[in-house]
Amino acid sequence: MALKLEIVTPEGRVFSDTVDTVVLPTSTGEVGILPGHVPLLTELAAGELRVTRGGAVESLACGSGFAEVDGDKVSVLAEQAINVAAIDEQAAEKAIARAQEALKNRDKLPADELEQLEGVMRFAYAQLDLKRRRR
Numbered sequence: 251m252a253l254k255l256e257i258v259t260p261e262g263r264v265f266s267d268t269v270d271t272v273v274l275p276t277s278t279g280e281v282g283i284l285p286g287h288v289p290l291l292t293e294l295a296a297g298e299l300r301v302t303r304g305g306a307v308e309s310l311a312c313g314s315g316f317a318e319v320d321g322d323k324v325s326v327l328a329e330q331a332i333n334v335a336a337i338d339e340q341a342a343e344k345a346i347a348r349a350q351e352a353l354k355n356r357d358k359l360p361a362d363e364l365e366q367l368e369g370v371m372r373f374a375y376a377q378l379d380l381k382r383r384r385r
Contacts, residue, residue, distance in 0.1 A: 251285035
């Protein structure tokens with residue numbers, strides 16, 4: 251048996267393939283998904299999403315969002331997602347610096363803008379962590 255995994259962001263489909271296992275970074279910790287998993291709807295946290303296919307592990311950095319497991323289908327709706335090979339460390343570092351600068355005036359920012367900046371930082375840190383661990 252296999253799982254059908256689809257990862258979608260506001261920019262479009264990032265991943266769509268048949269896989270053996272998926273490990274999701276949820277708001278309460280990692281959750282491993284195997285074929286035949288019970289139905290699940292969970293909130294994702296920024297972090298590493300791991301996919302196993304034919305014994306090979308592929309990692310993606312993903313932002314916050316939601317995942318649904320229904321039968322042998324895993325649907326991920328995330329704010330951002332990027333394959334480890336495509337991560338640009340300098341771009342992530344610059345995004346963190348820009349967000350930190352904007353957050354210096356956090357008491358003057360509207361709640362939605364504050365949440366967005368914090369999300370940018372969490373995703374950028376997740377990218378850096380993943381990229382640096384894979385060297």
